[in-house]
Amino acid sequence: MTAVLVIEDDDRIRLALLLALEEEGYAARGAATAEEGLRLQRSEPADYVLVDLMLPGLNGFECIRQLRRDDDVPIVVVSARDDTHDIVAALEAGADDYVVKPVAIKELSARLRALRRRARALTAPVPVQVIGDLEISPDAGEVRRAGQPVPLTRTEFRLLCELAEHAGRVLSRQQLLQRVWGYDTGDERLVDVHVGRLRQKIEAEPGNPRHLVTLRGLGYKLQR
Amino acid sequence: MTAVLVIEDDDRIRLALLLALEEEGYAARGAATAEEGLRLQRSEPADYVLVDLMLPGLNGFECIRQLRRDDDVPIVVVSARDDTHDIVAALEAGADDYVVKPVAIKELSARLRALRRRARALTAPVPVQVIGDLEISPDAGEVRRAGQPVPLTRTEFRLLCELAEHAGRVLSRQQLLQRVWGYDTGDERLVDVHVGRLRQKIEAEPGNPRHLVTLRGLGYKLQR
DNA sequence: GGTTGTATGACAGTCCTGTGACAAATCCAC
DNA sequence: GTGGATTTGTCACAGGACTGTCATACAACC
Structure with missing residues (x-):
C-alpha cells in the first residue's frame, strides 16, 4: 500500500492532510518536526514525503536536503508561502514539487500520481x-x-x-x-x-x- | 544544450517565454498551435515541452495525450487557469507539472531542473x-x-x-x-x-x- | 428454519495469438 | 536504371485461451 509521510508542525493542518490522504487510499503518517520526520523516514520509509517549510528547529529546506541525502523518495513541499524565492530554493534543495496551502486534496493526489508515473517509467528495478x-x-x-x-x-x-x-x-x-x-x-x-x-x-x-x-x-x- | 518547446497561441506570451528561457540558457522554440507543436516535437524532439491549455483547434489536454503517446518528454502546463479540475485533468492526461500564469521564469526554470534531476536516473544507455x-x-x-x-x-x-x-x-x-x-x-x-x-x-x-x-x-x- | 449472501462447475460465445501466404517497398550489386 | 533478393506490412484463418452467465450447492446470519 502506498505510504505518505507528512511533516508539518501545525496539528490541525497535519491531521486534515492525513485524513484526506487516507480518504484517497494512502497509508498516511505524520511528524510534527523535521527531526521526527527524518527519523521516521529512516526507520520506516514512505513512498512520498510531504513537507512544510516553516518548521520549528530544523527548517524545511534543511529537512529536504537531509532527506535527499539518504533517499530518492519524491518530496512535495506544501507551504503557505507563494514566493518565487522559496519555491526555487526548495526545488534546488531537492524537492520535486511545491504546492501552496490551502491545497485541494485532489490536486495533491494527482501530483503524487504524476510523480509516481515519472519515477516508475525511469527506475530500472521493477517494483515488487x-x-x-x-x-x-x-x-x-x-x-x-x-x-x-x-x-x-x-x-x-x-x-x-x-x-x-x-x-x-x-x-x-x-x-x-x-x-x-x-x-x-x-x-x-x-x-x-x-x-x-x-x-x-x-x-x-x-x-x-x-x-x-x-x-x-x-x-x-x-x-x- | 537543453531544448525547450513552447506551445502557446498568444504571441506576446510565447515570445516572452522564449526570450526568458533563452536568457536562462535554454534553446527555446515555439509553436502557436497544438498541431504545429506535435509536428515539431516529432521532427526535432525537445527535452521539455511547455504547453498552454487553451489552444485553438486541438486543445491542450488532447495535445498532452498525443505528446505522451509518442514520447516520455517532461511536459509542464503553463495555464492562466488556477482550477483544481483543470490541474487534475492535465496531470491525469500525462503532464508532469502545472504552473499558473504569470509565472516567474526562475520558478519555471527550477521546476524544469527538478524534473530533469528526476528523469536522469534512467537515460543512461546501456552499452551491452x-x-x-x-x-x-x-x-x-x-x-x-x-x-x-x-x-x-x-x-x-x-x-x-x-x-x-x-x-x-x-x-x-x-x-x-x-x-x-x-x-x-x-x-x-x-x-x-x-x-x-x-x-x-x-x-x-x-x-x-x-x-x-x-x-x-x-x-x-x-x-x- | 428461513433468508441472505457466497462459492463453484459447466458452457457457449468471444477474444487473443501465432502463422502462412502474399504483395508492396526497399535494398543492392551490376 | 535493371533485376533479383530481402525486408516489410497486411490479411485471413485456425486453434486455443479467456470471459461472463447461469444454475445449483453451500455457508453465514437472524
Missing part, C-alpha cells in the same frame, strides 16, 4: 509488492508464489493488482467492477467468479483462503 | 545487454547468441533493443508500435508477426519461447 508468500510485479506482469511464477489471466492479474494496491483494505464488488472492469454497473457475481478462480491459483487452500478473504456484505480484501 | 545467452549491443548494431552473430533485420533489431531496454517489463503492442515504428495507431498484428520472426532467430524453441514471452492480454516481455 510482497503479500505473504506472494510477489506481485505489476510492471513485469508477473506474480510469484514462493518464488514460482503463477500463470494468471489478464483479468485475474488486474484484480490481484487492484487488491494489492489497497492491501488490508476492503474493496466492494462495485469498486472492483469499476476499477478492474471499468463497468459503471454490472453483475456483482462476476467478481465472485474471478475471485474464486484467483484463489485456486494463489491460495494454498482455496476453500479456506488466508490472503484473499471475503468480508461478508462488504467485499473482498487482500491481507498479508 | 546480456539476456540469457543473448548479447545485445545497441551501439554496435549487433546481436550474438552463444557468441555467434545473429543476422537480424533493422526492424527486428529495433524491436529487440526496445524490449531489452525494458527487460523484465511488459510492453504493450501499442507501446511497441509507438516506440519501434513511430506509429500513433496501427494494426497490432504487425507486432505479433515481427515478434514471431524474431523468435525464429533468437529462441532455441521458437514455439516455446524462454526469453521473448507473450503475456496474454498485456503484451510482450523480454526476460532473463
Whole structure:
C-alpha cells in the first residue's frame, strides 16, 4: 500500500492532510518536526514525503536536503508561502514539487500520481509488492508464489493488482467492477467468479483462503 | 544544450517565454498551435515541452495525450487557469507539472531542473545487454547468441533493443508500435508477426519461447 | 428454519495469438 | 536504371485461451 509521510508542525493542518490522504487510499503518517520526520523516514520509509517549510528547529529546506541525502523518495513541499524565492530554493534543495496551502486534496493526489508515473517509467528495478508468500510485479506482469511464477489471466492479474494496491483494505464488488472492469454497473457475481478462480491459483487452500478473504456484505480484501 | 518547446497561441506570451528561457540558457522554440507543436516535437524532439491549455483547434489536454503517446518528454502546463479540475485533468492526461500564469521564469526554470534531476536516473544507455545467452549491443548494431552473430533485420533489431531496454517489463503492442515504428495507431498484428520472426532467430524453441514471452492480454516481455 | 449472501462447475460465445501466404517497398550489386 | 533478393506490412484463418452467465450447492446470519 502506498505510504505518505507528512511533516508539518501545525496539528490541525497535519491531521486534515492525513485524513484526506487516507480518504484517497494512502497509508498516511505524520511528524510534527523535521527531526521526527527524518527519523521516521529512516526507520520506516514512505513512498512520498510531504513537507512544510516553516518548521520549528530544523527548517524545511534543511529537512529536504537531509532527506535527499539518504533517499530518492519524491518530496512535495506544501507551504503557505507563494514566493518565487522559496519555491526555487526548495526545488534546488531537492524537492520535486511545491504546492501552496490551502491545497485541494485532489490536486495533491494527482501530483503524487504524476510523480509516481515519472519515477516508475525511469527506475530500472521493477517494483515488487510482497503479500505473504506472494510477489506481485505489476510492471513485469508477473506474480510469484514462493518464488514460482503463477500463470494468471489478464483479468485475474488486474484484480490481484487492484487488491494489492489497497492491501488490508476492503474493496466492494462495485469498486472492483469499476476499477478492474471499468463497468459503471454490472453483475456483482462476476467478481465472485474471478475471485474464486484467483484463489485456486494463489491460495494454498482455496476453500479456506488466508490472503484473499471475503468480508461478508462488504467485499473482498487482500491481507498479508 | 537543453531544448525547450513552447506551445502557446498568444504571441506576446510565447515570445516572452522564449526570450526568458533563452536568457536562462535554454534553446527555446515555439509553436502557436497544438498541431504545429506535435509536428515539431516529432521532427526535432525537445527535452521539455511547455504547453498552454487553451489552444485553438486541438486543445491542450488532447495535445498532452498525443505528446505522451509518442514520447516520455517532461511536459509542464503553463495555464492562466488556477482550477483544481483543470490541474487534475492535465496531470491525469500525462503532464508532469502545472504552473499558473504569470509565472516567474526562475520558478519555471527550477521546476524544469527538478524534473530533469528526476528523469536522469534512467537515460543512461546501456552499452551491452546480456539476456540469457543473448548479447545485445545497441551501439554496435549487433546481436550474438552463444557468441555467434545473429543476422537480424533493422526492424527486428529495433524491436529487440526496445524490449531489452525494458527487460523484465511488459510492453504493450501499442507501446511497441509507438516506440519501434513511430506509429500513433496501427494494426497490432504487425507486432505479433515481427515478434514471431524474431523468435525464429533468437529462441532455441521458437514455439516455446524462454526469453521473448507473450503475456496474454498485456503484451510482450523480454526476460532473463 | 428461513433468508441472505457466497462459492463453484459447466458452457457457449468471444477474444487473443501465432502463422502462412502474399504483395508492396526497399535494398543492392551490376 | 535493371533485376533479383530481402525486408516489410497486411490479411485471413485456425486453434486455443479467456470471459461472463447461469444454475445449483453451500455457508453465514437472524
